[in-house]
Amino acid sequence: VESIVKIVCDQYKLPLERLIGKSRQRQIVIARQTAMYFIKQYTQRSLKQIGEFFGGKDHATVLYSCNMAKYLIDSDPAFRERAENIEKKIQKSQRIK
Numbered sequence: 001v002e003s004i005v006k007i008v009c010d011q012y013k014l015p016l017e018r019l020i021g022k023s024r025q026r027q028i029v030i031a032r033q034t035a036m037y038f039i040k041q042y043t044q045r046s047l048k049q050i051g052e053f054f055g056g057k058d059h060a061t062v063l064y065s066c067n068m069a070k071y072l073i074d075s076d077p078a079f080r081e082r083a084e085n086i087e088k089k090i091q092k093s094q095r096i097k
Contacts, residue, residue, distance in 0.1 A: 001039055001053060007089045008035040011082060020054050030072070034083060036062050037069035042090055 009019055012031040019032055032054060039050050040062070047059035054062075072079040 001043055001045060001050075003093050004038050004042060004090055005035050005053075007086055007093065008038065011086050011089075022055060030079075033065035033069045033072075034086065036065040037083075038086060038090060040066050042094070 005016065005019065008031055009016055012019075012027065012034075014028060014031055018028055019035060021028075023029075036050055036054065039045055039053075040047070045053075047062040051057035051059055051062045057065075069083070073083050074080075
C-alpha cells in the first residue's frame with residue numbers, strides 16, 4: 001500500500017499528508033481516488049482497510065472513489081495516460097520486490 005501511495009504522490013506532486021488528509025480540492029481528490037483504485041487492484045486489502053488508511057473513510061466512499069477512477073480511465077484520455085504511467089511504475093516496483 002505504501003509503495004502505491006508513494007508512486008501516486010510522486011505522479012501528482014503531492015505530499016503524503018495532503019493525499020491522506022481531508023482536503024476536498026479537486027486535484028487532491030482525484031489523486032486520492034487514483035490511489036484507492038490501484039490499492040484495490042493490486043492488494044488484498046478490503047474496502048474498509050483502504051478507507052482506514054485514508055483517514056477513516058468508510059467503505060462506500062472507497063467504492064465510489066474506485067468507480068470514479070475507473071470511469072475517468074475509460075472516458076478521459078489524459079487521465080488514462082497518467083493512470084497507465086502510475087500502473088507501469090507499480091508493476092515495476094512489484095517485480096523488484
